[in-house]
Amino acid sequence: MSTDKLRVIPLGGLGEIGKNMIVLESGDDIIVIDAGLMFPNEEMPGVDLLYPDITYLLERRHNVRGIVVTHGHEDHIGALSHVLSSLTVPVYSTRFTRELVAVGLKQRGAKANAQLNTVTPGSKITLGRFVVEFFSVCHSIPDSVGLIIQTPQGIVVHSGDFKIDYTPVVGEPTSFRQLAALGGQDVLLLFSDSTYVELEGYTPSEGVVSDTLDRIVGEAKGRVIVTTFASLISRIQQVLDVAVKRDRRVFVTGRSMKDIVKMALKKGYLEVPDGVLCNLDELRALPQDRVIILSTGSQGEPTSALVRMANRDPRSQVQIVAGDTVVISATAIPGNEALVSQTTDSLFRQGAFVIYDKLRRVHVHGHGSREELKLLLSLVRPMFFVPVHGEYRHLCLHADLARSMGVPPENAFVLENGDVLELGQSSGEVVDRNHAGIVYVDGLTIGELDDSVLRDRKLLARDGAVVVTVAVDDDGGKLAARPIIATRGFVDTGDEQSLIEKGQGVIMAALDGAGRRLKEESFVDAKVKDSLGKFLYERTHRRPVIIPIVVKTGKTQSTQAGQGA
């Protein structure tokens, strides 16, 4: 590798690009920006989690100088346990992020000796030939930062996940001061958050939500139940502030909400006067118009506190009563829409009135819209531009936006995960495209997952399984009995008996006269799949997974015909 180039490699991602991890390499030095996990989509039944494939880092393990983390969301920190299990490298993050990183590592049973370093916005750290400076950005979690990175090739700016909010509820506004201080200097490269490039204008300030919440609580004659993301500390602060103003007390329910409120209070990220938070006994003693309940469940998670309320689960600490107002102060993350809708419907059925983002401004999101993206581009005026944190279409739109803001057309790069972009001081080129794999977490297995495993799961889900056990007399080369057919998830039991009996006949006819070939497992396997498959399709128009098992009797030997076929 030439030492006069800066290499940029986005890793991880499922649809989204440059979100979970970005590798920067210059000479013998590598730094990593973020180490996040992904959640599987509907094409990956049974898969628990996904990690970026870090082979590139492992192959250059002695060059990795550190991992720099922009903020504490799982898609940016959730793969740290995986990375640190095979790579000993220091991690740098702000204080709130560090708390969440430490909790995550503990939950995932990572080794306790991880070097977790705390940085503050404005500070600089040196990692090999990289000097990384942190600047505050507003996002939907405290202590989020962007990065200004001095490299031998020039200055690299990473926006972090950001929006511009001049009146944030918690923490600092996005810091232009440090970016403005770059003033005279040329910026080589800007990475910028593409999540909401589709949206015109500006993302509204969190302050807007305060007003709406205040009005809702003021109008409510009964209890108000608010659900939001546990890590959205500013929203929790808004709820606490409204409670104080409207003389209500707040009961917190749901494990992750309780944990984070406790931590945030302790660390000074939340402020609430004594006597506002209440416990379960106090809750029950209060009149309904003196109560706010703060709950998990904004994504309709089946075991969350809100969903338990919606389903009248007897284990729930809170039961919905007519007159309750439920505020869903969040948007459904793509993929969760159906769960959130079901929860909303169930709450209405219980007699609650539910207010969600389509009805009133009870949520604003944490990423900048087009005008904010343009503002950043105009402040930084980079020579090269790499849109990150979006699906392919978002990156294309963001690259177009950058070109319209003066970035030379050929200098805006829409990368895919695994692409290797090499930048010199005046020209850049994608020198390698090795689409990076994804590491599956499937139960206790962490690693590659055979495509055949996922394919079989999808086939099984569609039409179920039909197991055919054929006992072959090993001496005589004839069937020792009628084949046994067992099914799961195929057709209704009512229809099944006659299908099975006829299916046995079909198999026996197919094997009739095979003579000694019955002793060849692959022969029996193919005959069973073929004959029974055709028969079942004719009768049901379905194609279940057929699993033939050959048992050899006589000498009581056994074999495994079905396996791996």
Add this chain to the structure above:
Amino acid sequence: MSTDKLRVIPLGGLGEIGKNMIVLESGDDIIVIDAGLMFPNEEMPGVDLLYPDITYLLERRHNVRGIVVTHGHEDHIGALSHVLSSLTVPVYSTRFTRELVAVGLKQRGAKANAQLNTVTPGSKITLGRFVVEFFSVCHSIPDSVGLIIQTPQGIVVHSGDFKIDYTPVVGEPTSFRQLAALGGQDVLLLFSDSTYVELEGYTPSEGVVSDTLDRIVGEAKGRVIVTTFASLISRIQQVLDVAVKRDRRVFVTGRSMKDIVKMALKKGYLEVPDGVLCNLDELRALPQDRVIILSTGSQGEPTSALVRMANRDPRSQVQIVAGDTVVISATAIPGNEALVSQTTDSLFRQGAFVIYDKLRRVHVHGHGSREELKLLLSLVRPMFFVPVHGEYRHLCLHADLARSMGVPPENAFVLENGDVLELGQSSGEVVDRNHAGIVYVDGLTIGELDDSVLRDRKLLARDGAVVVTVAVDDDGGKLAARPIIATRGFVDTGDEQSLIEKGQGVIMAALDGAGRRLKEESFVDAKVKDSLGKFLYERTHRRPVIIPIVVKTGKTQSTQAGQGA
């Protein structure tokens, strides 16, 4: 049943209520409004379609006087083949709807002797003691109607699926004349479309889309590819109009789009000058800026023309070239979002620029927003109100809206499918709640589907199947061989071999010393499931479906242990 009451029963629906079918009953007369199908959700793997459960109608088959159809979308006509297969009853619809009904019945192989009657807006038909009058409404398919129904108990108005558009592109505006003519008369009951009750204001006119399409085509330097719903004839007309204005020729691709364009031209629902539509040879001879391609695939359907283009499928008649502009003139129906996004990303990857509803006003939907719903309520001023065509939350919001418009609070009924509402001339009551079932179409099976079948499919999808074949010596009551273990969709083959070998040992240990109890299938079944299940969970944290099969050897008898357990 008392003859002086009007009975209202919504049937069908999956989440949505009063959409697919509504039954009206007065004395010995029943009429049915719509007969639509539903598409399965992710909780129903492998299920093809869903029909309303029409047991209520079958039990009163001699009273059913007719089926009145409001418009030709599948969720309103798609169950006609199912209903007509067991009920001989005339169907009444407008001309365009009738065309689609006839096509649907033919495709589903329904009997050819269905009585399909064509009505025109303004006309009246008498069905027993019901007199049904049709009025034009604007919706996203031609010839949509609402209903004014005279009943012995009073007048019932059904909005149909509607929006208010004073400048529709095709067909008549929503007809207030007939509704206004009701002026002096009291209306007993209004059914009204709740789909977009969440949206403030008015749904924009189709005219808005014409302007956007014209600008996009005017700006495009290459080909423009437009995809929309095949039944959205007015949108197709808009594309043809823009083509004429901008001197482009139009190539139609995708089977359903071709079929419906052909039918609509023949029946006079589309108008286009000669020489605008072109064939494949002409397409290839034209310069790119003279071409518009009209395509299926607005929902990202995997076998549609647009998805074939996006995936560079060699079977595609059209290949994407750099400089193509693709317009997705539709919104993703809930559940299709991921497919549409994937298609958009793939088109960008091929070098196209894709314009979709988040970027420009390339689509307006076919249902009224809140102000339109209020307008209808204020025109009709019903005594009773039943919101339909929405999920539970939509019905609650719509009932609230009706109350705010003067409907007495107790007279706005949020029903569920299967509820029986009885209305007298001044009071109403839900007299029966028997949540109506749904009829599954699963391959060739039409009927109830065992919950266990769907449950098994979901379990199989998550962790796969492990088949254990145990050969028992029928004479001696001992194992005739090591158990055979075969898996599908469980874990990677690499990890599997040692798991299988150890699993065999675990099963043998569990059965060791069982003696003659080995001859009890249920005993072996339970022991295998229990011991192997625990072992596999410990090793993998997964719970595959374990299917034990017991084979009796010796006397070469066989049995089916696994089945139905």
